[in-house]
Amino acid sequence: MTLTVHHLGISQSERVVWLCEELGIDYEFKRYDRRADNRLAPDELKALHPAGMAPVIQDGDLTLAESGAICEYIDRKYGAEKHCPRPDNPDFADHLFWFHYTNGTFMTNGMMQLMLSMADPQNPMPGGFVADRTAKAWSQVEQRLGEAEFFGGSQLTLADIMMVYCLTTARMMRETTLDDVPNTKAYLKRISERPAYQRMWAKCEPGMEPNLT
Template sequence: MLTVHHLGISQSERAVWLCEELGLDYKFKRYDRRADNRLAPDEYKALHPAGMAPVVEDGDLVLAESGAICEYIDRKYGGAKHCLDVDHPDFADHLFWFHFTNGTFMTNGMMQLMLAMADPQNDMPTGFVADRTAKAWDMVEKRLGEAEFFGGSQLTLADIMMVYCITTGRMMRQVPLDDKPNTVAYLQRIGQREAYQRAWAKCEPGIEPNLA
């Protein structure tokens, strides 16, 4: 049986949400972050050589990386329902946003944080990355004014990947959405999905999802 190991407030919520969208019978195991440094506990780090979330197990397979995990689950258990075929008119858009998530969007925030920590007196590198980050958020807002989902006309893995960045991931950086009505409207639509509600209740009980 597929086992999803979820670390609280982490990217592993993507795998849980996808499993709920597919209506899978899967095993869910939740881990709290350490109180002293907010990192994964040793028990979680021992699951995979990468030592970080997310991780799933499927028989003898232990798989990390949220993009790989989501594609694996969708192709093996979902009939590639959320992976558009090359002949689909939304294929390129789905592919772009699926890879943009961790390749660019999340990387911008991490670069900004690391550069600031390395040299707090140097505003140039952090300003450069801040500009890239702002442009990425503008792209998100524009896209969600053009299409119902990141992947186009239907929910795809692009949405499964991106939603974490603009909900839970935003909790860590306090990014306001006051000037992004399309993004807020999209998040409200996602929040109404029963599968998302079930996944969130499992992943973060007692915490309201960051949908505004």
């Protein structure tokens, strides 16, 4: 039985590859380029799962989508929950918060902001509710990374695997910098020095530099 990770270039499926590299497990890696006409996933990747988007994994007869679900599945099945603190661990609640905050709030804010900017090109940073929520989210991230070495606390957890994409690759769509968040910038430097992260990046985005500044 072979675990296969399907990665779409410049997408959140990098999370899954990074986790596999951190765990040091055997897996088959398949990379797909975005379509030239609309920058979306090619039909062969969309056909793998009804969600029609990356990431997708196949593990025997199982085909699974959704990055959070995939990361938890892989860590539980292949990693003995190495990146999921147990309830008796003092980092348990922080890990849970940031793991779910990533796509539930932080990434949602960014996507809303991006969509509003595309709807009104003359206003790339829309004011009001969305901008306020986004600013608060970044402030919360900066505060957290001034308090702890990792989002989940004292060690790398799935919370970090999920959040780093939002702070790096996802920013390419909005062209934002990290000039005003030194704790976040220092954190990403530490992450970028991890051999597993470097191996992931070389596989996922060959020839491109990670967005760390």
